[in-house]
Amino acid sequence: MDSLDELTHExxxxxxxxxxxxxxxxxTSELSVSEAHAIEILGTHGQMKMKTLAGHLGVTTGTTTVTVDRLEKKDYARREAVKEDRRIHLITLTQKGQQAFAEHHQYHSNLTEQILSVLSVEENQQLINILKKINAEAF
Amino acid sequence: MDSLDELTHExxxxxxxxxxxxxxxxxTSELSVSEAHAIEILGTHGQMKMKTLAGHLGVTTGTTTVTVDRLEKKDYARREAVKEDRRIHLITLTQKGQQAFAEHHQYHSNLTEQILSVLSVEENQQLINILKKINAEAF
DNA sequence: AAAATTAGTTTGAATATCAAACAATCATAA
DNA sequence: TTATGATTGTTTGATATTCAAACTAATTTT
Known part of the structure; x- marks a missing residue:
């Protein structure tokens, strides 16, 4: 197996x-996959309009309408009117939504720690360095 | 931002x-996400029974029945009887299914090349080394 | 002011998924 | 060897996900 195949596999x-x-x-949460993704995006980037959220999720605005409906019903997010342009709704996490985001972020940290535990300090630095390069340039 | 947060983010x-x-x-393909996943698993591990496939996909056997029905209808896979135990069906990729798997694998190689192009030879080696450790121990 | 554009919602259809009930087959134990 | 239990896979009924296209409301352009 050559190096390309090996890296592909890993x-x-x-x-x-x-x-x-x-x-x-x-x-383990009360959220569906699409709801969790929406919360993660809103938590990371802050409030945004439907179209932007749809773009981040990689789905249509129709799909996003349904997702936000459910988040609103369960009190994880709400639509806020914008005076300057009344077509637009800004989607914002509620207290409960921010709480869910924080919990999810904690899970992420736990996985990172789990990963770190099998690496040396030097490998940790190498990994950060490599991921930064890939994230900045490769996709 | 500390090192843990930084790595989590990356x-x-x-x-x-x-x-x-x-x-x-x-x-870009004629396949749905779940169909593509099933083909990838069958192509990687070879033929297997429904229950094993369901396990790999992380869904119930009921869901897998539906997925395999569609793959069979589109001629990407077929069920094969097993003489020793007539409850079991081995799911096997057809010629067309193997073709689809090969194409998908080619896409994977393309992405790997894209990633490699932003890394030095040394970083490439570091990445393989680190991923091997993580894959073997962390999940 | 009319026409074109934009943001978001609704609708209708296909797919995805699960839990629970079911049918067929196999294994075990009495 | 039969009765009981376990396993494999399918079916069913319900809910969730998604898209394209039609639609409404609001804004911008001409």
Whole structure:
């Protein structure tokens, strides 16, 4: 097996491990996968309009309407009117939504610690360095 | 921002980039996400029974029945009887299914090359080394 | 002011998913 | 060897997810 194949294999094994970990974490919450993703985006980037949220989620605005409806019903988010343009609604996390975001972030930190525990200090630095490069340039 | 937070951020940025890349690749095909996942698992591990496939997919056997029905209808996979135990069906990729798997694998290689292009030879080696450790021990 | 554009919602259809009930087959124990 | 129990996979009924296209309301352009 050449180096390209080897890296491909390790990359996708890693990705799949991450995926199933993420899914199992979400299943412990009261949220669906799409709701959890919306909360993560809103928590990370702050309030935004429907169209921007749809863009981040990679789905249509129609789908996003439904997701935000459910989040609103469960009191994780709310729509806020904008005076300057009454077509626009800013989606904002409620207290409960921010709480859920914080909890989810804690889970992420836990996984990172788990990963760190199998790496040396030097490897940790290498990994940060490499990920920064990839994130900035590769996608 | 401490080192743990920094790594958490880079890890999940990387994971999200990977996710949306994977989804956009699947959207170019005639396959749904769940069908593509099933093909990837069957292509990687070879033929297996429903229950094992369901386990790999992280869904119930009921859901897997539906997925395999569709793959069979589109001629990507077929059920094979087992003489020793007639309850079991081995799910096998057809020629067309293997073709689809090969194409998908090619996409994966392309992404890996894209990632490699922003790394030095040394960083490439570091990344393989680190991923191997994580995949073997962390999840 | 009319026409075109934009933001978001609704609708109708296909797919995804689960839990629970079910049918067929196999294994075990009396 | 039969009766009981366990396993494998399918079906069913319900809810969730998603999209494209039609639609409404508001804003911008001409």
């Amino acid at each position: 990359l996708f094994t890693f990705f799949n491990g991450f995926s199933s970990w993420e899914n199992s974490v979400i299943k | 890890l999940f940025t990387f994971f999200n980039g990977f996710s949306s890349w994977e989804n956009s690749v699947i959207k």
